[in-house]
Amino acid sequence: MAAEKMGTTLSTFIIDEQRRLGDQASGLFTGLLNDIAIACKGISNLVNKGDLAGVLGTTGTENTMGDAQKKMDLIANDLFIDALENNGHCAGMASEELDNVLCLPEGKPRGPYLVTFDPLDGSSNMDINMDVGAIFSVLKAPEGVQCPTAEDFSRPGVEQVAAGYCLYGPSSMLVLTTGNGVNGFTLCSSIGEFILTHPNMEIPEDTSEFAINMSNQRFWEQPVKDYIADCIQGEEGPLGKRYNMRWVAAMVGEIHRILIRGGIFMYPIDERNREAGGKLRLLYEGNPMAMIVEAAGGAAYTGYERILEVKPNGDPHQRVPVIMGSKNEVEKAMDYHRNA
Numbered sequence: 001m002a003a004e005k006m007g008t009t010l011s012t013f014i015i016d017e018q019r020r021l022g023d024q025a026s027g028l029f030t031g032l033l034n035d036i037a038i039a040c041k042g043i044s045n046l047v048n049k050g051d052l053a054g055v056l057g058t059t060g061t062e063n064t065m066g067d068a069q070k071k072m073d074l075i076a077n078d079l080f081i082d083a084l085e086n087n088g089h090c091a092g093m094a095s096e097e098l099d100n101v102l103c104l105p106e107g108k109p110r111g112p113y114l115v116t117f118d119p120l121d122g123s124s125n126m127d128i129n130m131d132v133g134a135i136f137s138v139l140k141a142p143e144g145v146q147c148p149t150a151e152d153f154s155r156p157g158v159e160q161v162a163a164g165y166c167l168y169g170p171s172s173m174l175v176l177t178t179g180n181g182v183n184g185f186t187l188c189s190s191i192g193e194f195i196l197t198h199p200n201m202e203i204p205e206d207t208s209e210f211a212i213n214m215s216n217q218r219f220w221e222q223p224v225k226d227y228i229a230d231c232i233q234g235e236e237g238p239l240g241k242r243y244n245m246r247w248v249a250a251m252v253g254e255i256h257r258i259l260i261r262g263g264i265f266m267y268p269i270d271e272r273n274r275e276a277g278g279k280l281r282l283l284y285e286g287n288p289m290a291m292i293v294e295a296a297g298g299a300a301y302t303g304y305e306r307i308l309e310v311k312p313n314g315d316p317h318q319r320v321p322v323i324m325g326s327k328n329e330v331e332k333a334m335d336y337h338r339n340a
Helices: 010-024 027-053 071-084 123-128 214-219 222-232 251-261 282-295 327-338
Strands: 058-062 068-070 090-095 113-121 132-140 162-168 172-177 183-188 193-198 209-211 264-267 299-301 322-325
Touching (some): 010 027, 010 183, 010 193, 027 071, 027 132, 027 172, 027 183, 058 071, 068 071, 068 123, 071 090, 071 123, 071 132, 090 282, 113 282, 132 251, 162 251, 162 282, 172 251, 209 251, 251 322, 264 327, 282 322, 322 327
Parallel strands (some): 090 113, 209 264
Antiparallel strands (some): 058 068, 264 322, 299 322
8 A cells, every 4th residue: 555645735835835925925814725725624524425424415495596505515615604704814705605795793803805615516416426626716805894795706806816626536636826826735634634746737738628518509609619510520620630528517627637637618608698697607616717727827718808807797696608728729719709
């Protein structure tokens, strides 16, 4: 049996980053990221136990966007709130599972950050023991705000100070960017710490792999139909190479694969979600994943503009179409939109 790999812990890495930034950094930021890591560890423990912990199945309720809630959706949401509301590192939270932004209870200490999160992305995969994960984003709170409103969270993605996700797969991995590269940490169960295993993650610029839900093909806009049709033609088509398709129905799993070996992930606008603006949430999914992808050398667009520059409309559950991944392939897909 191979010995477990030891190395730099997430806590040490964050402290070293704080030292590197000097006076610009705050111990509160370090504490906030450690709070998020604690929530991720708690979720990982329950996901690994599955039905042994009685966490599979649905609750019979829906979130504000009409999605059926799984038991672990609500448990994961509570774990994030519990980890974040007691230590004075954040001023408020917004979650995909909450109707409105969360103002901390009276008497709780406030900090200078706002946190948004999708506590269990891909939760429909729980019952079939496939990839799920958590996605999070950190913004600076407006100075002096004691009870943030939805308007305080309505900021373009370029204003994020950190973003990350925790993937619960064969191993649990926390992937983080503070705007200066992307680093991956694997949870060592024997010591209960995230260990740096994937430093300086970079997305290959080229790929021959795409991820899209082909069952929605008849609803797509023409540029997406044309791009995917040309991918499927392979070597004989205008793109001149054979593509493979992947789809795990969890954005966190799709983006992690792209970080490891490249690819393009697409959840485009279509006839059914056009009025809503798209499928994925800007605050909890689009912006944090776009920050990660760009920090790793990739590109992230809606099909019409850079995701990180999308102007929020004041709704914390605003939706957005997504095309992101390997830079050169994303630019090819964008050319289909530009030339339409």
